[in-house]
Amino acid sequence: MVQEEGGQAISWRSPKVEELFAYLVCKVSVSRDEIADTLWEGFPLDKAMKNLNSTVYYVRKALQQFGMEECLITTRKQISLDTKRIYCDLYEFQQMQNLAWKTEKEMERLKEIYRGELFQGKTYEWSFAKAHTLEKNMISNLLKAGELREDQNRTEEAERMYLHALELDPYHEGASDRLLDFYNRTGRKKKEKQLRKEIGLLLSDEVPHPLLFLKKHF
Structure with missing residues (x-):
C-alpha cells in the first residue's frame, strides 16, 4: 500500500x-x-x-x-x-535489495517490509513476474545473510535466515540445499535427516509437506 x-x-x-x-x-x-x-x-x-x-x-x-x-x-x-x-515500501525494498544482507540493520528492515505477497494477496496477473522477482531477491538476501552469520560463528542466527528463506518458498532448491549443508557441517544430523524427509529427498511412501518442518523450527 x-x-x-x-x-x-x-x-x-x-x-x-x-x-x-x-x-x-x-x-x-x-x-x-x-x-x-x-x-x-x-x-x-x-x-x-x-x-x-x-x-x-x-x-x-x-x-x-x-x-x-x-x-x-x-x-x-x-x-x-x-x-x-510518496512513500512506498516496494520502492524502499527495491533500493535495499542488492546490499541489505551485508548489514544487520538493513537486513532486519528488509525482513520487516517484505510481507510475502505483492499488493497483499490481490491476484493481478500482470504482477506475477514482479512478485516472483521480489521473492527471489528476498531469498537471495536471506541466504547471503545466513552465510555471513556462519562466517561470524553466529550459527543460530544463520539457521533462522535459512529457515526464513525456505519458509518463503518450501520448494526452493538452493534454500533447501543450503540448510541441509548447514546441518551437515554443524553436526546436526537429526535435523538434517528430518528435513530430508520433509522435503521429499528421501524415498518414502508418504512425504509430509515441507512447511510442517518449518513451522516446528522457524
Missing part, C-alpha cells in the same frame, strides 16, 4: 481504480496504450481509452483527499508517478 509512512490507507472507488494505481506503482511511468492493453485487454481501443481516462480521474480524486494528487503526472501518451512525493 502506498501511503505516508505510518499514515492512513487510501480508499479506492472500485477494484479497477485500485488496480490502475497498483499498476502505476509497479511501472512508475507507462504509456496509455500499454495500460489499456493490459487492464482492458480485449476491449475496442476507443472504449479501453475511455475507461482509462475515467479511471485516471478517480485515481486522482482519491489521491486528492490526502494532498497527493500532484504525484500523478499525465500527458497525452504517458501516465507516471512522481516517486519523490
Whole structure:
C-alpha cells in the first residue's frame, strides 16, 4: 500500500481504480496504450481509452483527499508517478535489495517490509513476474545473510535466515540445499535427516509437506 509512512490507507472507488494505481506503482511511468492493453485487454481501443481516462480521474480524486494528487503526472501518451512525493515500501525494498544482507540493520528492515505477497494477496496477473522477482531477491538476501552469520560463528542466527528463506518458498532448491549443508557441517544430523524427509529427498511412501518442518523450527 502506498501511503505516508505510518499514515492512513487510501480508499479506492472500485477494484479497477485500485488496480490502475497498483499498476502505476509497479511501472512508475507507462504509456496509455500499454495500460489499456493490459487492464482492458480485449476491449475496442476507443472504449479501453475511455475507461482509462475515467479511471485516471478517480485515481486522482482519491489521491486528492490526502494532498497527493500532484504525484500523478499525465500527458497525452504517458501516465507516471512522481516517486519523490510518496512513500512506498516496494520502492524502499527495491533500493535495499542488492546490499541489505551485508548489514544487520538493513537486513532486519528488509525482513520487516517484505510481507510475502505483492499488493497483499490481490491476484493481478500482470504482477506475477514482479512478485516472483521480489521473492527471489528476498531469498537471495536471506541466504547471503545466513552465510555471513556462519562466517561470524553466529550459527543460530544463520539457521533462522535459512529457515526464513525456505519458509518463503518450501520448494526452493538452493534454500533447501543450503540448510541441509548447514546441518551437515554443524553436526546436526537429526535435523538434517528430518528435513530430508520433509522435503521429499528421501524415498518414502508418504512425504509430509515441507512447511510442517518449518513451522516446528522457524
